[in-house]
Amino acid sequence: MKFTFPTVRRLGRFSLQAAKDVGGMALLLGRIAARLLPPRYDGPELRRCLFRMGYQSLGIMMATAFVVGIILVIQAFVFVERYGLRSMLGWGAGFVTIRELGPILLALMFSGRVGAYTAAELGTMQVTDQVDGLRCLAIDPISYLVVPRFLAMVISLTALTLIGNAVALISASVMGQVMLEVDTHTFWSNLFDTLEPADVMLSVVKSTLFGAIIAISSCHAGLSTQGGAPGVGISVNRAVVMSAVSIFVLDFFVTFVLG
Amino acid sequence: MIQLRDIHVSYGEHPALSGLSLSIQRGDLLGIIGPGGAGKSSVCRLVAGLLFPQRGTITADGVDLARLDSRGLREWQKGIGMQFQNDALFEHMSVLDNVMYPLKRLTRDPASTISERAAAQIAQVGLAGFEAQLPNRLSGGQRRRVALARACVIQPRILICDDPTAGLDPLTSRHILDMIADMRQRTGNTVLLVSSDVMGVLSISTRIALVWRGTIAEDNPPDLFRQSGEKRVRRFLDDARLPFAGAS
Numbered sequence: 001m002k003f004t005f006p007t008v009r010r011l012g013r014f015s016l017q018a019a020k021d022v023g024g025m026a027l028l029l030g031r032i033a034a035r036l037l038p039p040r041y042d043g044p045e046l047r048r049c050l051f052r053m054g055y056q057s058l059g060i061m062m063a064t065a066f067v068v069g070i071i072l073v074i075q076a077f078v079f080v081e082r083y084g085l086r087s088m089l090g091w092g093a094g095f096v097t098i099r100e101l102g103p104i105l106l107a108l109m110f111s112g113r114v115g116a117y118t119a120a121e122l123g124t125m126q127v128t129d130q131v132d133g134l135r136c137l138a139i140d141p142i143s144y145l146v147v148p149r150f151l152a153m154v155i156s157l158t159a160l161t162l163i164g165n166a167v168a169l170i171s172a173s174v175m176g177q178v179m180l181e182v183d184t185h186t187f188w189s190n191l192f193d194t195l196e197p198a199d200v201m202l203s204v205v206k207s208t209l210f211g212a213i214i215a216i217s218s219c220h221a222g223l224s225t226q227g228g229a230p231g232v233g234i235s236v237n238r239a240v241v242m243s244a245v246s247i248f249v250l251d252f253f254v255t256f257v258l259g
Numbered sequence: 260m261i262q263l264r265d266i267h268v269s270y271g272e273h274p275a276l277s278g279l280s281l282s283i284q285r286g287d288l289l290g291i292i293g294p295g296g297a298g299k300s301s302v303c304r305l306v307a308g309l310l311f312p313q314r315g316t317i318t319a320d321g322v323d324l325a326r327l328d329s330r331g332l333r334e335w336q337k338g339i340g341m342q343f344q345n346d347a348l349f350e351h352m353s354v355l356d357n358v359m360y361p362l363k364r365l366t367r368d369p370a371s372t373i374s375e376r377a378a379a380q381i382a383q384v385g386l387a388g389f390e391a392q393l394p395n396r397l398s399g400g401q402r403r404r405v406a407l408a409r410a411c412v413i414q415p416r417i418l419i420c421d422d423p424t425a426g427l428d429p430l431t432s433r434h435i436l437d438m439i440a441d442m443r444q445r446t447g448n449t450v451l452l453v454s455s456d457v458m459g460v461l462s463i464s465t466r467i468a469l470v471w472r473g474t475i476a477e478d479n480p481p482d483l484f485r486q487s488g489e490k491r492v493r494r495f496l497d498d499a500r501l502p503f504a505g506a507s
Contacts, residue, residue: 132309133347136340137361138333 021242025220031142032150032216040140041147049148053114054156058163064109065164068101069093069171073179086182090190093172098195098203099259102165104251107210110157111243115218118149119239122222123232131223146223150215157211158204165203206254210247217242260284261306261417261449266315268301268473275301276312277473288443288450290464290481292457294495297470299453300344303421306451307341308332337365340415344422346406348394354381354405355390361413380412381405384438400431407435411442418442419451424459432456436463457499461485469495 035041072093080086122145125131131141169191176182221239225231261283268276276298283289283306291299304310305317308324317324319335327335340361348357358377362368368376381390384404394402403423410418420439424432436456440463443450454460461467467484469476469492476491477484484492 128345129343129347130349132304132307133341133343133349135309136307136336137364138336139364140329140333 021220021238024224025216025242028142028146028216028220028223032147035140035143035147040143041151042144045144046148046151049152050156053149053152054159057110057113057156057160060113061106061109061160061164062167064105065102065167066171068097068105068164069168069173070175072096072101072168072172073175077179080180080182086180087186087190089176089180089182090173090187090192091194093169093176093187094191094195095199097168097172098165098199100251100255102168103161103203103206103210104247106161106164107157107207107214107247108244110153110160110211111214111218111240111247114153114156115214115239115243116236118153118215118218119222119225119236120232122219123225123235126223126225127228127231141223146219149219150212153215154208154211157214158207161203161207202254202258205258206251209250209254213246213250214243217246260320262316262318263302263305264316264318266305266312266317268298268305268310268312274473276305279315279470279474281468281475281478283449283451285449286447286465288440288452288463288465290460290467291451291453291470292455292460292467292495293470293476294498295455298473299470300421302470303341303419303451303453306417307339307419308336337413338416339419340410340413340417341419342403342406342410342421342423344425346394346402348402348405348409350394352393353390354386354392354394354397357394357405358408358412361409365413377408377412380408383411384408385434400427400435403427403431403435404438407438414446415448417449417451421453422455423452424454424456429456433459436460439463457496471495 073089076089076092080089085092122131125145131145134141134144173182173184173187176187177184218239221235221242225235227234263279263281266276266279267274275296279298279302281302291302293299301310305312308327311325322331324332324335349360352360355374355377358380359373362373362376366373378387378390381387384407386401386404386408389397389401389405394405397405407420407423410420418439423435423439427435433456436452436454436459439450439452442448452460452464461481461484464481466478467481468478469484471491476495477487477489479487485496487493
């Protein structure tokens with residue numbers, strides 16, 4: 001019997017697609033792991049990816065981090081004024097930036113810039129037969145295309161998050177001085193008195209996992225592209241949505257387990 | 260010899276090949292023709308090891324391709340040069356780099372030899388002087404010629420050309436087919452040629468196979484093929500508006 005209830009049908013289609021994507025991403029992760037032990041990937045391609053994904057993202061990521069620091073202080077302004085918490089500004093900014101806001105916002109920015117680009121690049125290669133072209137040259141597309149992108153995204157996002165956290169805290173301390181007259185010495189000494197190595201570790205763990213999930217989502221979306229140019233657009237959309245959802249889900253679990 | 264036996268392939272719910280059987284002899288220039296969506300490209304992908312059948316077997320000199328491990332499959336693919344329907348050129352690489360790429364990956368030749376071989380291959384397809392150009396600066400016909408040069412530069416045992424003349428004007432189309440015939444004559448290698456230029460394929464192939472709804476409707480040398488009384492062959496040739504379609 002043909003089922004004609006549109007909402008249920010849409011829900012069914014969505015569930016099937018979600019199951020397909022989760023399965024596809026798990027398989028891709030397995031394939032990447034198999035090529036990392038022992039390492040089998042293209043070195044020059046990894047260097048190119050690190051330059052494009054890491055170095056060339058530095059400007060936009062730092063700008064994002066700078067604004068995050070400013071917004072933090074603007075948001076804290078009312079409460080710091082009302083309760084006279086000037087001496088706690090360093091702790092508040094550090095705690096929120098390093099543990100939560102820095103990794104999440106920078107990962108979302110990274111996913112929009114690098115993840116979308118990767119999905120579009122691999123999607124275009126897929127629909128123009130370039131991926132099959134590599135196979136025909138006896139080149140494994142996972143070793144040549146996916147593993148270097150995976151490593152580059154993990155390394156880049158982890159490094160960018162550490163640098164971004166520092167930039168956000170610098171901008172918060174400057175803004176605290178300007179808006180709340182909290183001198184920078186008080187800000188930094190309060191920050192270092194309360195900050196623990198575990199907080200920085202949590203930031204590193206989160207950004208590493210976020211980098212991995214952005215890489216897997218975007219590579220999976222790119223390599224499963226079908227249907228020419230419109231298909232590439234759909235893949236980019238899927239990559240960004242899958243990355244964003246995965247980032248929040250992962251953040252919940254990591255915070256729950258390690259937080 | 261490559262043998263495809265009772266091959267069944269479907270994409271989702273749509274069957275592409277249903278019970279196709281075909282043998283390709285060493286040194287053949289096998290022209291594969293047929294209406295759009297008949298399964299011609301799937302045959303190319305099966306032989307290249309890019310696609311595996313849901314049912315049936317493909318053997319090369321008695322070895323079942325589906326049973327090869329990844330290393331064995333890579334070895335098989337090293338002997339294949341494939342020109343794809345939409346060129347599959349690496350857009351960020353120059354013409355020279357595109358043609359050098361297979362040599363860099365598959366041979367241990369020194370850089371100078373690789374560069375010389377690639378330049379000679381580019382000259383052979385009539386594109387000398389275009390070495391430094393990026394593919395997006397070339398016309399459709401020039402892109403096809405670069406793709407052909409890239410497929411041939413490793414001197415593959417089997418050259419697979421998947422519709423190298425699609426969308427080209429008759430003159431360029433003829434020129435590309437002549438280059439393929441010329442390369443086969445010089446090397447004596449096996450060529451699998453899919454093309455919508457029916458007349459062109461009939462004029463250069465040693466054998467013609469008509470793929471019709473996922474099976475082989477006729478498989479014969481060009482002369483016998485033209486004279487075939489098979490209903491689907493007649494209909495296809497009539498549709499292709501060949502001047503000799505009714506000749507016997």
